[in-house]
Amino acid sequence: MVVSSLQNAVLAAFSPDGSLSVAEPGFRPRAGQTAMASAVAEAIENREVLVVEAGTGVGKTYAYLVPALLSGQRLLVSTATKALQDQLFARDLPRLVGALGLPLRMARLKGRSSYLCLERLERVRQGKTAPQDPQVLRAVAAVERWSKITRTGDLGELSALDERSPVVPLVTSTKDNCVGSDCAHWQDCHVNLARQEAMQADVVVINHHLLFADMDVRESGVAQLLPSTGVVVIDEAHQLNDIGVQFAGETLSSQQLIGYARDVLRSTSVHARGMADWLVLCATLEQAMRELRLQAGKPPVGGRLPWQGVTPQGLDAQRWRAALVHLGQSLRALLTPLAVMEAMAADLQRVYERGAELLTRLARFAAAADEDCVRWLEVGTQQLRMLESPLSIARIMRERLLGRVLDEENHSDQRNLDKGASWIFTSATLGRDAQLSWFVEPCGLRGARVLKVDSPFDYPRQAGLYIPQPFAAAGSAQHSQQVAQLALDGAQRLGGRTLVLTTTLKALNSISAALRNGLGLFGELEVLVQGEAPKLALIQRFMAAGAAPQAPSARGCILVASATFWEGVDLPGDVLQLVVIDKLPFPPPDDPLVEARSRQLQSVGRHAFQDYMLPEAAMALKQGAGRLIRSETDQGVLAVCDARLATMAYGAELVAALPPMQLLLSQGEFEARLEALAQRRDKA
Incomplete structure (x- = not known):
């Protein structure tokens, strides 16, 4: 195998005495991270499409950023959410660019609804769209004060302003109501300035919503970036198809x-x-x-x-x-x-x-x-x-974004290497099989090069998996009550440090209500519930409680959440020691998209449950389980309160999709593991 100059530079950066080790005292070379970085470098050199599943703890962010930055080509990185976009732009990229000593210009680009519209704010100020609610009026006043000092106009700077606030549509524009170049604020428009900055940057960070929201050159700005981009990285790629079909x-x-x-x-x-x-x-x-x-x-x-x-x-x-x-x-x-x-x-x-x-x-x-x-x-x-x-983004990806033909039989890229960008798709969860077909097929990437890099964590030692039996059937009236009791018993042993992930909002409400009833008004634990405060505020409160010493007056926390908390939540150390999942996360069969995909599979003689429902549940379950162990020193227990995981034939497939945790076979083993976690924390 011939090692390219870029691969040599990448291997040098990740070596024990390389630039990363010198710049970051806590950096330690990891075999999986270096292997992924080398594969990314090769894909960039050959202008290939590469799909990488990198297990939790591999360090995939540095593994794709280092070769992409060292390549000298313009880089476009797309993340799943604006929160991850902000983290990459504000923390990871500056740290890495400094470590590598690269004089690169960086920009962050979001959709227009993320930026203050000066014309819309002026209309509110003049009373043309004045809200009547006093709380909304106060929030608008806060936006106006901030508007005088912000450079970017990014509403993400206003931590107190929830993105679901009714103020947001009052002070932002849409493609429909933007008045364009006739606007009195056209020269100072935050959207235009952000796009101009992105066009001049060497590294641009966007999000998947923006990638698909409007592929028209005049609107999103992304279509203008792609032709001049040498490397495109799609991080948290497991969300790409679902986001893509929405837009x-x-x-x-x-x-x-x-x-x-x-x-x-x-x-x-x-x-x-x-x-x-x-x-x-x-x-x-x-x-x-x-x-x-x-x-x-x-x-x-x-x-x-x-x-x-x-x-x-x-x-x-x-x-x-x-x-x-x-x-x-x-x-x-x-x-x-x-x-x-x-x-x-x-x-x-x-x-x-x-x-x-x-x-x-x-x-x-x-x-x-x-x-x-x-x-x-x-x-x-x-x-x-x-x-x-x-039903999928396969055709859009091939025809409108990748601009290439993938040879599915020979697994090779049939595109002229003198044109277009290298595409890197990566996530911790992309499929159960070696071909990562759960992700590759709906995204039109069959024929792309595929790599799986295992997590460096010692899961049998660090984590236990408990499937309580007997247990009320999922969906029954007693199920949520029993889930709440299991979570409460565990949290009381651990002083909180418990995350309950639910598959429905109904279960979220039932479980949180049962927990609060069980604890009473002045209970020793606080129950945090998704929707009662912004996501970031809930996470910060949970982390503060988990990090606090166990003084008599300290209150631990149980966080009950659904939807977005199944992924993208990083709670390392002893802050989180117990994750409880209420039931197996199968797609809702009455959802129109699920129904249509099932019908499509059945029309070609395939089995909807085996080929669609089960892989979807496996990937979602793996994402939820991934909240538990976030570093080499973490320890904890995952409790899945669904007996089907142990009693049904397909349960073995779902367990196999999870990290290889130690199976806790009885309630006694579960309680003993929790007690060991509590003692470990007390000794720390």
Whole structure:
């Protein structure tokens, strides 16, 4: 094997006396990390597509950053969330660039909804969109004070502002309501400045949402970056397909249409006052939208209605169709006078083009969905969204992003090496088999080079797996009560330090309520619940409690969470010693996307449960289990409160997907392990 100059430079950097060891006293070479870095260097040299599953603790961030930075090529890194994006940009990259002594310009680019819009803030200040809620008014005032000192306009700088706050849409723009170059603040626009900075940088950090949100060159800015990028790294790649299908399809919401009507009324009052009965036309469109929402009925469990034909499941076809047609007619009636007047002002031209696009989208939802797409209706208490997405991002990845053909039989890249970028996809969980087909197939990457790097952790020594038996059946009335009792017993032995991961919000509410009832108002432990505070605040409170000495007045914490807490949560050391998973995380069978993917597999003679549901559960379970052991010195117990893991034939496959923890066969062994953890902590 011929070692390239880049590989030599990478191996030197990771050596015991290399630049990383010199710059970071705590750095220790790891065989897996060096092997991954060498493979990334080779892929960059050969301009290949490389898929790497790097087990927890490998140090994958440095393993891809070092060769990418040393290559001298422009680097684009995409992360799964804005939180990971911020961590990479603010902590990992500066530290590494300094260690390698590279004079590189770095930039972070997010979607426009992450940046303050000066024009929208001015409208709020002038009372044109003034909120009435006093709390919202106070939050807007805080944003205005911050606006005078921020350089980036990134709302992430405001730690007290939750991204779900109603203030965010008031002070940010969308593609639809941005007034473009006619804006008085165009030269100072934070979105434009962020894109300009990204275009001039050597290293750009984005997120998966931005990668897919709008592939049009004029909107996201990403399409402008890709042609001049030599290396593209997709970190936390296991989320790529799910995020991609959300943005690769079509969406039409009641908020878009009602917001459009109000923007038309505002624009015409300035540029076309009295030239049509704008108030009636806009009010008619809003009313038609509300009528369509009424036809959707009460929000269903889960909020989604499958939509296989021309009518969403369970709705009256005739009434739905009549309401949809009336909405289209109302939108067309508004566009008719706008078409005559659009040349009078750029603002009128923009709203006309925007309305024409909305009408085209509405016509799409009035017809049957394409065979290779899934369509559904999301119904809220007052709003609805019509959505249509492809079942996977395979075609989009091959045709619109990678720009290459992968030879699936010979597992080779058939692209001209003089063009395009090297693509590196990596995560701790990408598949159960050697080909990582759970990730590779839906992402259109069959034929890519694949590498699996095992975790350096000694799982049999560091962690135990407990499957309590007998136990109430998952989904039964008693199940959540028993999960709460197991978590409470364990947390009381450990002084808190317990994370409960649930598969549904219903279970989250039931388990947290049972824990609080069991502890009482002045219990020795505090129960933290997802949704009652921002995610970062919950994690900081949990970490502070776990790190505190066990003084008589100290209160440990039990954190009960779902959804986003299954991954991306790093709680190393003795802060977290027990992870409780309520039940096996199978995809909900009534979810429209799950139903459509199952039907597609069955249509070609494959087994939906074995080929889709089981691999999805295995990857989610592995992600949840990954919260427990985060360093070589961590120790803890994973309790999965689902007897199917031990009693069903497929349980062995799921256990095999987990790290090789020691199996705790009885309640006595479970309690003994917890007692050993408590004693270990007390001695520390």
